[in-house]
Amino acid sequence: MIQDVLEWTMRTPHVYPFNLDIKKTKYRYEIVNYQKSIFELIYEVSFLVGRNIDISSECFVEINPAALVLLEGIKEWLTTKNKKADEWVMHLIFEMTVNEFRTQADDVQFEIKKAVNDLTLFLNKKLKKAKGNRILHSFKRNSTECYKQLMLVGKQAWKQHSAVLLIRLDWGEPYRVPDMRAKFASQQDYETRFKQVSTVREKMLKILRKMFKDDLVFFAWKIECAPIKGLHIHWLIGLNGSKHQDRINVPRTIAQKWDEKPRADGAYTRNQSIRQKHEEAILRVINYSDPLLWRIMGGYADYLTKVDYLTRFRAPGKMRSFGCTKLKEISESKKGPKRSKKMPKLDMLAVRRPLKELSDEMGWKEYKA
Incomplete structure (x- = not known):
């Protein structure tokens, strides 16, 4: 899960989990896994934030230092008000699973896709700022x-x-x-x-x-x-x-x-x-x-x-x-x-x-x- 998100968010040029312009993509199977992984991470971080549980206690952080940057980035994105996505979209995404996303209406899905794309770009900048891109590449x-x-x-x-x-x-x-x-x-x-x-x-x-x-x-x-x-x-x-x-x-x-x-x-x-x-x-x-x-x-x-x-x-x-x-x-x-x-x-x-x-x-x- 976290490996997929790390690899895709660090790619240059940046790869969005949802391509809103075309339906077919070169890496369609990998992209689907990327989408599932990012929703799983959003759910996990939302769950911890909603219950005031320390993210740094998670097993991923103990094994992989870059995971902390990723998890803290998702937490910051979820809890910060000044972002491109509307407040109702952010409220909907909080603790949303990939199966719940698939049951939404097309227009709602479109707004969620835009928000998740914005999240991955935000994480990309956070990881580069933490100087993790050189070692990952x-x-x-x-x-x-x-x-x-x-x-x-x-x-x-x-x-x-x-x-x-x-x-x-x-x-x-x-x-x-x-x-x-x-x-x-x-x-x-x-x-x-x-x-x-x-x-x-x-x-x-x-x-x-x-x-x-x-x-x-x-x-x-x-x-x-x-x-x-x-x-x-x-x-x-x-x-x-x-x-x-x-x-x-x-x-x-x-x-x-x-x-x-x-x-x-x-x-x-x-x-x-x-x-x-x-x-x-x-x-x-x-x-x-x-x-x-x-x-x-x-x-x-x-x-x-x-x-x-x-x-x-x-x-x-x-x-x-x-x-x-x-x-x-x-x-x-x-x-x-x-x-x-x-x-x-x-x-x-x-x-x-x-x-x-x-x-x-x-x-x-x-x-x-």
Whole structure:
């Protein structure tokens, strides 16, 4: 939620959540999430302000310093009278959810949209004044570099192998009552737990390399810190598709190997392949000539390399939150017969799209990427 608002409000040129001139936008799916996130923040801040609760006590502020600027900015905008929006609009917006917004009449929605657009511009100026734009943009540049690196690794993999089995695995702690996964006693506590997760990640990679050796075509991992799930790890793995074809049991075997020794915190590995219907699965053996090759790879690469402000602001010095296979030095000539089909052309920027968009275009139901 707060990550979406931070990223979009800091964009240059500024991007409004509601484009009042045209109906279609380039980033229509991301914009919808942006709209939902800004309404959720307005509701949360309104709730706290209405009950005189200190905003700085929220968990987001403990994890991400830029969040305080954002939350204080929304509070100031909600409570200041001198603004472009009419008083009745501000009264209506107070503690309004996105579902309540959707039930309003068209003319009322139009006024609310203008007010919310004004809020995002106000937040943009507040964040820039707090000198947060430089560090946020550096995170975004690093994210793009990681994305390009992973896509080049994928391109090299499909050049060397006719098919690759794509696997997604997640590792993290289970839900408990009370849920303390995202609660940190101090910065030192956060760093200690981050280092523990990083150590687990190193052991997982060693096991992976030992299991598949040369059949491990590529891998990518990402340590994230979510406001509810806490610290967890995302994995994207590519195996030689000529030797490994079972999209369910191969990742299940990896997960079982990683979870052989039970942990005190109960953390375990989730196999994301089992969440996809067989006829709609994209976590499968993908041939080099598959027309959806780069849409699928681009979607997962974008997911793994997106900016995680909660982690980046508090990660211990020089410790990484992302890593992937390095590009190999290989000869131009490929062993074996000449390929009969062409590999789809890779346009990195064009395929850097959410997988939900691909799901909607294909008409898939109950699809979970």
